[in-house]
Amino acid sequence: MKVVIIDCATAGVSGDKLLAAAVNAGGSELKLKVEEATNSIVGERAFSFEDAEQNGLRGLRVAHSLQGRRYEGDLVEAVRSASSKVGLGRWGFGTATLAAELIMEAEREVHGGDKLHELGEMDTVVDIVGTLKVLEGLGLEDAEFFTTPLRVGTGYIKGGHGILPIPAPATLQIVRRAGMPILLSSENYEYTTPTGAALLAALTYGKTTRPPAFRVRGVGVGIGTLKLDVPNITRIIIGESGGFSDKVCVLESNLDDVGGEILGWLSERLKGVAEDVSFIPIFMKKSRPGFTVRVVVRPEMKDKAVEVIMKETGTLGVKVLECERVKADREFAEETVKIGNSEYKIRVKRSRTASRVKPEFDDLKRIAVNEGRPLREVMEEVIRQVREKYQEERS
Secondary structure, three states, rough: EEEEEEEEEOOOHHHHHHHHHHHHOOOOHHHHHHHHEEEEEEEOOOOEEEEEEEEEEEEEEEEOOOOOOOOOOHHHHHHHHHHHHOOOOOHHHHHHHHHHHHHHHHHHHHOOOOOOOOOOOHHHHHHHHHHHHHHHHHHHHHHEEEOOOOOOOOEEEOOEEEEEEEOOOOHHHHHHHHHHOEOOOOOOOOOOOHHHHHHHHHHHOOOOOOOOEEEEEEEEEOOOOOOOOOEEEEEEEEEOOOOOOOEEHHHHEOOOOHHHHHHHHHHHHOOOOOOOOEEEEEOOOOHHHEEEEEEEEEHHHHHHHHHHHHHOOOOOEEEEEEEEEEEEOOEEEEEEEEOOEEEEEEEEEEOOOOOOEEEEEHHHHHHHHHHHHOHHHHHHHHHHHHHHHHHHHHH
């Protein structure tokens, strides 16, 4: 099981520092892929990463020429559009959407409207979507994310809304909602931004409990633009541990007056909130056919998921069961397979204990479309090739 620690205790977290830290953990090949993906969002070569150093610490810094460039529509739609453009998987798409929603909800609560100023610029979209693209590239879709307490400054900052206190009101709203602990610093500097706080909340939702013992497999350092009294960095620590258990909530509601279209939409609305969504056919009173909606969520996402279920289905009640979940030792890997006359890179979820492999569905679908072959045949061939490779490695 992979474990990710996002270290924000030194100089907080911003979207660009978190993105740079993730890229730094992935190496030069991933760096080039992410630069290509992020530039496809803006339609030009306006975004890159440069080597940087602060206080003797080496890392990466984001460099771009997007100042003043604004996206069309609202932030959530812009993030969804960019996520589709760069090919984010289900986890990345849902997590990026959740981060954008957290920003919009915070802005509405503290400023009373949807108009974004600094957060309405294109770099906000790139920071959110780019970070999730990197994390998927690192195979961290199934990792457990944790955060340290995040440093925030004091004083004030001048922005589109005029002079605002530090921490920014939107940042505080996100931090409060996610239950993330903060470290208050006396410096007049915005250590933690709304974008950084939203990404952190979407990935960890304030999980600061001590992770199980793990071996460090990678470290990434993202460096900010300003020189501060402390190293202006955010770090990502990637580790690996054996399988372990965690706590989840299972939400259930029985419905006999909701059609398939609504259930499909409910599944979409729960992206980034739920770990798993299923619909089970049942018979209810007077032999009426219906469905049990079963949703698995982390405890910190329970209230959000219940709100979505009630709002979208009109149900009058949701059962909540608190459970222990035991996870197998598994990992994501990128493999190369040959289908027809072409080679394809695919992402594979691999269980070490059960010798089971599961290819990423979006990759299978892409191959099936390109080759004009049934999805089932592609899936069987991919699994056969990957299993043969793993068997050769073991022997």
